[in-house]
Amino acid sequence: MKPQNFHLVSHALCPYVQRSIITLKEKSIYYTRTDIDLANKPGWFEKKSPLGKVPVLIVDDNRALFESSVICEYLDEETADSLHPTDSFEKAHHRALIELGSAILNNISNLYSAKDKVSFQNFHTEIQRKFQFIEKELSGIPFFSGYKFHLIDAVYGPIFRYFEVFDSFTELNTFAHLPKCDLWRKALSQRKSVQQAVSEDYSALLIQFLINRDSYISQLIPPESR
Numbered sequence: 143m144k145p146q147n148f149h150l151v152s153h154a155l156c157p158y159v160q161r162s163i164i165t166l167k168e169k170s171i172y173y174t175r176t177d178i179d180l181a182n183k184p185g186w187f188e189k190k191s192p193l194g195k196v197p198v199l200i201v202d203d204n205r206a207l208f209e210s211s212v213i214c215e216y217l218d219e220e221t222a223d224s225l226h227p228t229d230s231f232e233k234a235h236h237r238a239l240i241e242l243g244s245a246i247l248n249n250i251s252n253l254y255s256a257k258d259k260v261s262f263q264n265f266h267t268e269i270q271r272k273f274q275f276i277e278k279e280l281s282g283i284p285f286f287s288g289y290k291f292h293l294i295d296a297v298y299g300p301i302f303r304y305f306e307v308f309d310s311f312t313e314l315n316t317f318a319h320l321p322k323c324d325l326w327r328k329a330l331s332q333r334k335s336v337q338q339a340v341s342e343d344y345s346a347l348l349i350q351f352l353i354n355r356d357s358y359i360s361q362l363i364p365p366e367s368r
């Protein structure tokens with residue numbers, strides 16, 4: 143890799159930021175980071191990010207990339223030992239399931255924003271339906287395709303992290319009948335890069351975020367967690 147200076151514009155809870163950080167860590171790439179307030183975006187950020195979303199990767203202080211999948215693939219291509227499969231179909235398959243991961247993140251956002259129990263349960267059913275599909279696609283242990291960690295693993299680590307927090311105060315049991323997904327999520331939760339993609343107060347920050355949402359899930363959070 144040519145000597146380059148990487149700076150990630152971030153947010154403490156963002157799962158798309160986390161997948162970029164996991165990729166940086168898996169590839170041992172040095173980077174610096176600035177967290178921004180998404181409710182009060184700085185002017186310099188708006189100039190770099192046409193969609194107004196994090197993550198943004200600033201390369202050598204003057205070039206910027208947005209969209210987490212693009213950032214992860216760029217970092218992967220800039221460094222040796224690709225985190226994508228070499229076989230074209232396998233690579234395309236991983237990319238397709240990465241897209242599915244982004245759709246699951248949209249469903250999770252719908253889930254925690256749902257105002258009533260019925261829509262909350264409907265969104266959860268939709269999430270489980272997608273994981274039932276993934277359960278059939280999972281070919282490896284401990285990670286998606288076996289022992290090697292891939293970009294697809296970097297995408298699903300932050301998705302599963304939501305359920306660790308949800309499981310601490312709900313009866314959702316999302317993976318109760320999905321044994322392969324359950325093993326996969328446990329393996330990802332043990333991976334250093336996945337653990338280090340968030341700060342130690344992640345769960346507390348997420349719970350506070352969910353309380354502030356003032357939605358159905360906010361009511362499920364017990365007083366002792368507030």
Ligand SMILES: N[C@@H](CCC(=O)N[C@@H](CS)C(=O)NCC(=O)O)C(=O)O
Nearest residue numbers: 156157158180195196197209210211
């Ligand atoms: N497709 C984008 C999604 C990124 C995204 O949704 N980021 C959220 C935070 S997790 C954001 O910046 N939201 C601010 C906004 O939409 O105003 C990616 O993969 O990078």
